[in-house]
Amino acid sequence: MTDILEVARRQVLEEGRGLSAEQALECLTLPDERISDLLALAHEVRMRWCGPEVEVEGIVSLKTGGCPEDCHFCSQSGRFESPVRSVWLNIPELVEAAKDTARTGATEFCIVAAVRGPDERLMAQVREGIKAINDAVDINIACSLGMLTRAQVDELVEMGVHRYNHNLETARSHFPNVVTTHSWEERWETCLMVKEAGMELCCGGIIGMGETVEQRAEFAGQLAELEPDEVPLNFLAPRPGTPFADRPLVEGTEALKTIGAFRLALPRTILRYAGGRELTLGDLGTRDGMLGGINAIIVGNYLTTLGRPAAQDLALLDELQMPIKALSQTL
């Protein structure tokens, strides 16, 4: 049988065709002693098809907690005994967060709300917030506001939102074990509407929610079919009070195989380190992932948890001689 990494070298690196789900599974089940080979190839693929630049993004929660959905990983669901309380960020604080993000060199600032989908109050707050940010800061604005109607998609385009985040979270076959209040297909539908409207699509998920390795490969294949501009890769950070509170962290070796396999399935996509990497990979693993296919990071804190100090990540990029993508390259 031909070695999967030899196949990937020809198919992905030379021809630019991503691995199928079946091929991604072969990567995910490589023995641990092949991880360095997998990551080295994934890095070559990233450099060939995406280039050396790293896209840096900051995220902030505009509306925290009190969500009616039951995503089992999320501390912001109002259905669980989570210590997270509801709070809204005001516009001056939102602008300050955007300024802080821009000072790191980031080109992306994502406004996030814990909702099933936006209501009129939230859309009005987003509109006001985007105007205030644009008046004060030179940065691309993305949003993550849950499931959208066609009219809301059009409204966000008109506001100048250039990218929309809506994660599929996990493989279609595993989704009912993670969320019961809406379907994977509803999420897929919002993703399609975002693409059709001409916004960039950011769509990824969380590794380590009890899915099998086959389902991780299935998920990679489904993301490849969707062709998002960006895939954020989170690793489950179990949150107190949620149904997934007692799940174990993803092993570092599994996380690195996932990074490599996803890069080989998605050669041209922005593959972003998102939540949980600090716990799952630590400092050394974070470095390995940056040299294994990752080409974007969330800098600073997450929505309800803290990240590494921004200076630490920026120093790592400097050490690895990976330039931060400039705003002029994204417009």
Add this chain to the structure above:
Amino acid sequence: MERYCDRCGAPEAEGDHRDCRAARLMEPPRYCTRCRRRLVVQVTPMGWTARCAEHGTLTSA
């Protein structure tokens, strides 16, 4: 005066809070250490604030 763990909200004197202290390196506080109220926490890219209705606001700075 009784003090409470700012991560799990249990009395500091009861149980082992070493895991809580380790977790707090990557999390803002969630409970007031003086009255055990749940804090209203806002995390931003470079910091956080945590407000207790009775005992005021803590910040990351």
